[in-house]
Amino acid sequence: xxxxxxxxxxxxxxxxxxxxxxxxxxxxxxxxxxxxxxxxxxxxxxxxxxxxxxxxxxxxxxxxxxxxxxxxxxxxxxxxxxxxxxxxxxxxxxxxxxxxxxxxxxxxxxxxxxxxxxxxxxxxxxxxxxxxxxxxxxxxxxxxxxxxxxxxxxxxxxxxxxxxxxxxxxxxxxxxxxxxxxxxxxxxxxxxxxxxxxxxxxxxxxxxxxxxxxxxxxxxxxxxxxxxxxxxxxxxxxxxxxxxxxxxxxxxxxxxxxxxxxxxxxxxxxxxxxxxxxxxxxxxxxxxxxxxxxxxxxxxxxxxxxxxxxxxxxxxxxxxxxxxxxxxxxxxxxxxxxxxxxxxxxxxxxxxxxxxxxxxxxxxxxx
Amino acid sequence: xxxxxxxxxxxxxxxxxxxxxxxxxxxxxxxxxxxxxxxxxxxxxxxxxxxxxxxxxxxxxxxxxxxxxxxxxxxxxxxxxxxxxxxxxxxxxxxxxxxxxxxxxxxxxxxxxxxxxxxxxxxxxxxxxxxxxxxxxxxxxxxxxxxxxxxxxxxxxxxxxxxxxxxxxxxxxxxxxxxxxxxxxxxxxxxxxxxxxxxxxxxxxxxxxxxxxxxxxxxxxxxxxxxxxxxxxxxxxxxxxxxxxxxxxxxxxxxxxxxxxxxxxxxxxxxxxxxxxxxxxxxxxxxxxxxxxxxxxxxxxxxxxxxxxxxxxxxxxxxxxxxx
Numbered sequence: 001x002x003x004x005x006x007x008x009x010x011x012x013x014x015x016x017x018x019x020x021x022x023x024x025x026x027x028x029x030x031x032x033x034x035x036x037x038x039x040x041x042x043x044x045x046x047x048x049x050x051x052x053x054x055x056x057x058x059x060x061x062x063x064x065x066x067x068x069x070x071x072x073x074x075x076x077x078x079x080x081x082x083x084x085x086x087x088x089x090x091x092x093x094x095x096x097x098x099x100x101x102x103x104x105x106x107x108x109x110x111x112x113x114x115x116x117x118x119x120x121x122x123x124x125x126x127x128x129x130x131x132x133x134x135x136x137x138x139x140x141x142x143x144x145x146x147x148x149x150x151x152x153x154x155x156x157x158x159x160x161x162x163x164x165x166x167x168x169x170x171x172x173x174x175x176x177x178x179x180x181x182x183x184x185x186x187x188x189x190x191x192x193x194x195x196x197x198x199x200x201x202x203x204x205x206x207x208x209x210x211x212x213x214x215x216x217x218x219x220x221x222x223x224x225x226x227x228x229x230x231x232x233x234x235x236x237x238x239x240x241x242x243x244x245x246x247x248x249x250x251x252x253x254x255x256x257x258x259x260x261x262x263x264x265x266x267x268x269x270x271x272x273x274x275x276x277x278x279x280x281x282x283x284x285x286x287x288x289x290x291x292x293x294x295x296x297x298x299x300x301x302x303x304x305x306x307x308x309x310x311x312x313x314x315x316x317x318x319x320x321x322x323x324x325x326x327x328x329x330x331x332x333x334x335x336x337x338x339x340x341x342x343x344x345x346x347x348x349x350x351x352x353x354x355x356x357x358x359x360x361x362x363x364x365x366x367x
Numbered sequence: 368x369x370x371x372x373x374x375x376x377x378x379x380x381x382x383x384x385x386x387x388x389x390x391x392x393x394x395x396x397x398x399x400x401x402x403x404x405x406x407x408x409x410x411x412x413x414x415x416x417x418x419x420x421x422x423x424x425x426x427x428x429x430x431x432x433x434x435x436x437x438x439x440x441x442x443x444x445x446x447x448x449x450x451x452x453x454x455x456x457x458x459x460x461x462x463x464x465x466x467x468x469x470x471x472x473x474x475x476x477x478x479x480x481x482x483x484x485x486x487x488x489x490x491x492x493x494x495x496x497x498x499x500x501x502x503x504x505x506x507x508x509x510x511x512x513x514x515x516x517x518x519x520x521x522x523x524x525x526x527x528x529x530x531x532x533x534x535x536x537x538x539x540x541x542x543x544x545x546x547x548x549x550x551x552x553x554x555x556x557x558x559x560x561x562x563x564x565x566x567x568x569x570x571x572x573x574x575x576x577x578x579x580x581x582x583x584x585x586x587x588x589x590x591x592x593x594x595x596x597x598x599x600x601x602x603x604x605x606x607x608x609x610x611x612x613x614x615x616x617x618x619x620x621x622x623x624x625x626x627x628x629x630x631x632x633x634x635x636x637x638x639x640x641x642x643x644x645x646x647x648x649x650x651x652x653x654x655x656x657x658x659x660x661x662x663x664x665x666x667x668x669x670x671x672x673x674x675x676x677x678x679x680x681x682x683x684x685x686x687x688x689x690x691x
Binding site: 029032033034035081083130134138139140141143144145147148149151152154155156158159162163287290291294325326327328330331332333334335336337338340341344345346347348349 | 405407447450451452455456457458460461462464465466467468469470471472473475476477479480483486606609612613616654656657659660663664666667670671672679
């Protein structure tokens, strides 16, 4: 259908129009809520990037979203829809937390932090392994199983935090605080060490790991044999078999990579900010990852841009609470839903119109 | 002995209360999924229905108007899902997720804007709700041992929508297996091309199916906010839409087994609630969270094919492209 459209319209104009539509509808919602959409927009923008501390928060939120966005995107490349980012991030955090809690008395930071990071990836991968295996070997649809695994992760965490890992003598279900050797350094502390002062924010070194993850995913998908296998399975599973690729292995492997990426949220949240195990630290990042991956069209560059946008919305959204009577940060959830709707479910809606316009107004000599 | 009996009856009574919205949502999902449209959005449609019902009932004071608006709102979301999946052939899972996320945000934003109570709707008076219905002779027969309790607690005394939920199962069975529409519905979920060849519009059929899904989800939502409770609270469905989906799969996309799955899941929930904070011999604190997770675990095990095989409608999730 889009074969006759030039690439810049297909990957540039149409996604932009879809996002514009999402914001337009969100504006209508603000209007219905009795506020001025342009006021709301300016509060969002200023709240997100208007001052130094806000930028730190925006980048901190974006870090989580890069991880979950990449997780969804990698699975997408293999034709798998991993809705389980939320659960994998939760269990990944459990891994990081368990590593920190059990080793923070003995190991120095330079050993402990990498171990905890690896644990978060491994636990996240393990939580995605079974849905992947069931999809590959038993034909159980990965969408349904990952949804179920989200709930299982949530129940498991409640059980563990309330009955097992809770710090004795404390009301809320939280573990003890990790020793400082397990803390991922804050960026403002790191930069203060070399004489640069920036505002305090939860932004920490995990953002560098997110950057590494982006490069890793790009290389994996576009420059390795494995990535080729993943894309082939995603495009045509039976063709992959004829090409000597084992789709079962690829499906299980891809789900594990996807789960590990989602699991890294635990690094940013637990090692970076909370410094303890607690409930609900994933706060919907797994689901926002779906919006991020769709908006970024599965490409790391797109995902970084989409993460920055959503990170800004998360941070700007908190300002809405202070500035308005009628609207709260929940507006961001609405925007998120609209983005998933327009750039995901209704992605093909604009194509016929774009095609007609292009055919009428195409420049002379244009393709 | 009679205490144990009463406890058992009361647990079953709680089972029915918990299961009613699951049954409605599972029957809703059955129509959509048997027509070949995946519906992850049961949760969102229910939540929208719950909000619409409570908001309308709070403003107008009428439970019936609340129910009507809940059905209308949930149906329009279902048509949006249809637009994305049937007309524009978008990804059906993505569309469902979009609806869930959108509704989760929208109900809170609108709730705060309209009622200014942190996302809740104002508490409803008795008249604005579906009150429990006392079946004839419930009090007179209460004194009869065993059966009196059974009749008084378990069968009588539910609100109207519980009975609607229970009636929805035979109705669904009849429509799906005994009507022309049902035959076509099942066919379009397996081989849409055959239905198309027979001169029946695949698109129209699927639109009708998702519309029924929307209506039933609306009733399920209304049950939550103006039947079971007296108002809407944020995230009121709390995963019930997904449990209903699990029950539908557990029941292998058939009405009666899906009903039994809903009752099983409702029973697990009722037991877990009853065990809250109780010390069990040998185990200590009852692991309530784990009991509540059992429906999900059971569904995964079923999907894995270890207790029978759940085979989905063949054409599910595949947009139908008419050959040119």
